Amino acid sequence: MRSDFALTKQLFDIPDGTIYLDGNSLGPPTKTASDQVSSLIEEKWAKLLIKSWNLDNWIDKPKSVGNRIAKVMGAKKNSVIVGDTLSIKTYQALYAAIKLQPERKIILSDSGNFPSDLYIAQGLIDALNLNYQLRTVKPEQIFESITSEVAILFLTEVDFRTGRKHDMIKLTKKAKEMGLITIWDLAHSIGVLPINIDKAEADFAVGCTYKYLNGGPGSPAFLYVAPKHLNNVDNIIKGWFGHTAPFSFNKAYQPASGINKMQIGTPPIIATAALEASLDILETVNIQDMREKSIELTELFIEETKRNCPMLKLISPICPYQRGAHLAFEFKEGYAVIQSLMEHNVIGDFRYPNLMRFGFNPLFICENNVLEASKILSKIMTSGEWNKNIFKIKSFVT
Numbered sequence: 230m231r232s233d234f235a236l237t238k239q240l241f242d243i244p245d246g247t248i249y250l251d252g253n254s255l256g257p258p259t260k261t262a263s264d265q266v267s268s269l270i271e272e273k274w275a276k277l278l279i280k281s282w283n284l285d286n287w288i289d290k291p292k293s294v295g296n297r298i299a300k301v302m303g304a305k306k307n308s309v310i311v312g313d314t315l316s317i318k319t320y321q322a323l324y325a326a327i328k329l330q331p332e333r334k335i336i337l338s339d340s341g342n343f344p345s346d347l348y349i350a351q352g353l354i355d356a357l358n359l360n361y362q363l364r365t366v367k368p369e370q371i372f373e374s375i376t377s378e379v380a381i382l383f384l385t386e387v388d389f390r391t392g393r394k395h396d397m398i399k400l401t402k403k404a405k406e407m408g409l410i411t412i413w414d415l416a417h418s419i420g421v422l423p424i425n426i427d428k429a430e431a432d433f434a435v436g437c438t439y440k441y442l443n444g445g446p447g448s449p450a451f452l453y454v455a456p457k458h459l460n461n462v463d464n465i466i467k468g469w470f471g472h473t474a475p476f477s478f479n480k481a482y483q484p485a486s487g488i489n490k491m492q493i494g495t496p497p498i499i500a501t502a503a504l505e506a507s508l509d510i511l512e513t514v515n516i517q518d519m520r521e522k523s524i525e526l527t528e529l530f531i532e533e534t535k536r537n538c539p540m541l542k543l544i545s546p547i548c549p550y551q552r553g554a555h556l557a558f559e560f561k562e563g564y565a566v567i568q569s570l571m572e573h574n575v576i577g578d579f580r581y582p583n584l585m586r587f588g589f590n591p592l593f594i595c596e597n598n599v600l601e602a603s604k605i606l607s608k609i610m611t612s613g614e615w616n617k618n619i620f621k622i623k624s625f626v627t
């Protein structure tokens with residue numbers, strides 16, 4: 230398959246003149262998203278009303294869309310379910326992993342992991358009161374910290390701050406040798422990096438769909454369970470959609486078979502329609518081409534920034550194979566710089582305390598965008614334009 234990024238760029242609804250370097254945080258809408266959502270509302274919801282659950286197969290969406298995501302992450306059919314939020318799917322994965330590995334009491338993660346992942350792990354440990362311990366070490370110490378006393382390896386593949394990428398294959402291999410259960414958070418990799426979860430032999434994976442999968446704000450998350458565990462996993466949140474026969478309304482909970490048992494409640498059908506519109510585009514390109522293109526774009530941005538803005542310190546790994554598709558630069562007044570860039574329609578974001586982040590999704594970012602954004606950044610930095618009070622007023626969302 231030939232990846233035509235000039236074509237995919239045309240399929241996103243980004244305001245003319247805006248360079249959107251924040252698809253790593255919230256992907257932009259596809260041009261077909263609003264049509265697909267409207268058509269779902271007008272043709273299905275409005276005309277078929279509740280009959281749509283059967284006639285439009287809404288009931289199967291968590292699994293059918295899960296199967297589309299399974300392909301993106303190199304997973305087998307019927308091993309991925311879509312729904313809820315990433316935080317919830319993480320909670321489920323952690324509990325299921327704990328149940329599979331009850332003798333050991335340590336959950337290992339790294340100190341750069343997304344705080345919500347760590348809150349959830351600690352919250353689950355506290356709620357279960359089973360003497361588990363959350364151990365966090367520096368990312369570079371993970372390999373040596375995988376020992377036979379650890380129960381679960383729980384990592385985010387690409388660090389949300391620095392963009393540093395763990396070696397999933399290598400770490401999962403060691404974890405397996407040491408008898409650990411592995412959980413990978415793919416929030417910052419799915420849709421832009423080649424992932425082969427099957428080859429890695431990971432036990433669980435979770436992720437969101439509103440970043441590189443461009444599903445829209447609050448679009449449903451996903452959970453992968455390795456097929457070998459499907460008979461044994463337990464769902465901590467036993468809602469009726471995880472029941473084998475939700476419409477029998479039995480008093481006793483009887484889990485569904487396969488990945489369906491990891492469902493909880495009514496799936497978000499409207500949000501899923503927007504996600505499907507984006508998957509239609511992603512499925513026209515080759516993910517390896519995406520990787521190569523995103524490396525070209527990040528390398529170009531680094532080169533330009535190094536030359537024109539020496540005051541910005543790159544904190545992402547220098548080696549492109551050790552990072553994902555976003556870059557982070559340190560600058561004390563990074564927030565003001567990001568606001569100032571927005572005035573010029575270049576959109577990145579800021580992460581406390583001093584990081585400027587820029588994401589490079591080849592589906593809608595090209596070399597010209599990178600050169601133009603670099604030129605504007607350089608102008609802002611050399612003129613000191615960022616140093617206006619107006620750019621220093623912090624909004625809630627940064």
Ligand SMILES: Cc1ncc(COP(=O)(O)O)c(C=O)c1O
Nearest residue numbers: 314315316343345385389416437
């Ligand atoms: C790596 C990672 N994990 C977990 C989350 C939490 O996701 P959600 O808010 O969708 O539950 C995020 C959110 O950005 C994230 O980046």
